[in-house]
Amino acid sequence: MVVGIFGGGQLGRMLALAGYPLGVRCRILDPSPDSSAGQVTEQIIGAYDDPNALARFIDGLDVATYEFEHVPLGAVHSVAERRAVFPPARAVEIVQDRLSQKAFLQNLGIPTAPFAPVGSRAELEQAAASVGLPAVLKTRFAGYDGKGQFILRKAEALDSGWSLLGQTPLILEASVPFQRELSLITVADKGGKVAFYPLVENHHPEHILKWTIAPAPACSPSLQSEAEECALKIIHALRYVGVLAIEFFQYEGRLIVNEIAPRVHNSGHWTLEGADTSQFENHLRAILGLPVGSTAMRGCALMINLIGDLDDATRWLAVPGAHLHLYGKKPRQGRKLGHVTLCAEHPKMLGARLEELRRLLPASIQLPERLDFG
Amino acid sequence: MVVGIFGGGQLGRMLALAGYPLGVRCRILDPSPDSSAGQVTEQIIGAYDDPNALARFIDGLDVATYEFEHVPLGAVHSVAERRAVFPPARAVEIVQDRLSQKAFLQNLGIPTAPFAPVGSRAELEQAAASVGLPAVLKTRFAGYDGKGQFILRKAEALDSGWSLLGQTPLILEASVPFQRELSLITVADKGGKVAFYPLVENHHPEHILKWTIAPAPACSPSLQSEAEECALKIIHALRYVGVLAIEFFQYEGRLIVNEIAPRVHNSGHWTLEGADTSQFENHLRAILGLPVGSTAMRGCALMINLIGDLDDATRWLAVPGAHLHLYGKKPRQGRKLGHVTLCAEHPKMLGARLEELRRLLPASIQLPERLDFG
Secondary structure (H helix, E strand, C coil): CEEEEECCCHHHHHHHHHHHHHCCEEEEEECCCCCCHHHCCEEEECCCCCHHHHHHHHCCCCEEEECCCCCCHHHHHHHHCCCEECCCHHHHHHHHEHHHHHHHHHHCCCCECCEEEECCHHHHHHHHHHHCCCEEEEECECCCCCCCEEEECCHHHHHHHHHHHCCCCEEEEECCCCCEEEEEEEEECCCCCEEECCCEEEECHHHCCCEEEECCCCCCHHHHHHHHHHHHHHHHHHCCCEEEEEEEEEECCEEEEEEEECCCCHHHCCHHHHECCCHHHHHHHHHCCCCCCCCCECCEEEEEEEECCCCCHHHHHHCCCEEEEECCCCCCCCCEEEEEEEEECCHHHHHHHHHHHHHHCCCCCCCCCCCCCC | CEEEEECCCHHHHHHHHHHHHHCCEEEEEECCCCCCHHHCCEEEECCCCCHHHHHHHHCCCCEEEECCCCCCHHHHHHHHCCCEECCCHHHHHHHHEHHHHHHHHHHCCCCECCEEEECCHHHHHHHHHHHCCCEEEEECECCCCCCCEEEECCHHHHHHHHHHHCCCCEEEEECCCCCEEEEEEEEECCCCCEEECCCEEEECHHHCCCEEEECCCCCCHHHHHHHHHHHHHHHHHHCCCEEEEEEEEEECCEEEEEEEECCCCHHHCCHHHHECCCHHHHHHHHHCCCCCCCCCECCEEEEEEEECCCCCHHHHHHCCCEEEEECCCCCCCCCEEEEEEEEECCHHHHHHHHHHHHHHCCCCCCCCCCCCCC
16 A cells, blocks of 8 residues: 655654555655655655646555645645545635634634634734734745734734734634643544544643643543534544544633644654554544544653754663654754653652653753643 | 664564654665555665664664564664664663573573473484473564474474474473463663553453453552562663563463564553553664553453454444554455554453453454453
């Protein structure tokens, strides 16, 4: 079986590595000749919308998928005409535009932060009035990890926000004074069966995921059900197949959807060691029509992103339960170069191992001050 | 870090896959252009003793290792002159000759079955008298999975045994009426620290490993200690670094060493999902001087070899806890094509999952009739 993946980042790499034991060969399409995924499997080096590259990409392919959602839609449709593509192209189309994503969620009755489209300076004024301040002005297209965002705390900031971002279509989203950020990784198979990993807690200081705690501490079964209901609505609406990630804000005991990602997700990396079947393997199983594996957790886990520089990462393997994943990427400020998953049978053991790890990690890597599983 | 591996079979493949997350790139040396490992990483296609192939093999290498022990010794020594090689060449040298292996164990005071060298028809007569019948006549060199073996039940069979195998140096080993076969996978780091996985129980109907139960049922702590003491003697005698596998017969409550393998081992495949750190990752960690990871088990596991043909292996993924590992090899009678590891939190759950799996597997795959954890 051959799976084509749009994008050659670390998500593609981990998909490719999960494929080999299943007898699945992944083929990457990515313009960068030294992509992370291309180091571990076949890569077509070419632009996503280059017809020659696409022709080579789909040759002999059983199914195509994505490891990032900003693939040119024309390329996705062109592949979808000749090969199965999962998740469905419609999912990618919706999430590429923050406005259509929010409208899609709203139409399904899924709670989101108040939002309004901003196409002009005048519309920004109206949006600020309707949504309220503080709010976040975001580019509708191609933003991630806090890029293309501007926080409007007061009305005086509208001019700065507009002059910074006003040249592209925008959306204004109310700032939700949330208690914490959670996410749900789900996997839907071709028969409509859906499996859920437990909700996890994510920490994004400086707008980039620094660590994930799995399972999210102090999560009631009703909160998990609330999250799963959101997921089911989205999956049914899109006839979704594959892994779907949903980011939530927890606010006054309820969940608000922040955004969705039609792919494997950074907040699911802990599943490699912390769950019976990883998100990567389950995504491949689902899109290939194979039975989806158990999503049950094994103990608890803390996933720590290694961003910017690595120091001597292999030293950290001395901590029991520490698993290292390097992506083969050159160090650069703000770049995700790898992650460590710290596993333990129970929260107390995880806390103790975190203290061991803290002594070895350089100060540049941000860690939770403590783990409170409540 | 670049690790060179002599041999491109499934063991090399699983080593290479374990390397990527650690930032380790493996390079295979194997004469076969469609080797199992060569499908997942760089391969030098060439004979093990071809100087040109060896020169390309060692270029930029940090350390070399083996995935099978019948590498030509000259090749190992030639690499060892220019690069670190672990496990030490001496270990390979000893195990290549069943006679030197048995003598080595005997000198360390490790119990083995009675044995005697056989270099002539007359020596066979003497050996049968000293060792006793029934006994197994084996080629001293290059035998595995029951190949090059002849069972002598009665004195009348000596002629047949001699005419079948007499053209090569032989060893006669007493047949031990053992209760069961066990094995121990250990890993020794460069600092002399040794970690042990639990003893597992192996089943070899028709002289080829069909399944492994981990941990071995009804194993006393003293049996585990006995096995670990044997391992430590071998490791210290050889200044051993890396994974070492020891196969035992359990006979009248004690352990007798059947043979040792200076490499990762089929009876350790369950560690991929069933232990905190797999034998493959730990072998790489050890030979690269990285900290060795926890060898603690997670629940219990049953590893089933897929031999000869695969049927539709992916169907079996429907059983919770079933993990599939295919080796990318063409089906052929008696060939190991992959394995399934069935994991569960406790023996009862494992037994129930085995019954589910039994209903899906073709009759050609041998399974335990039941799992009795005592």
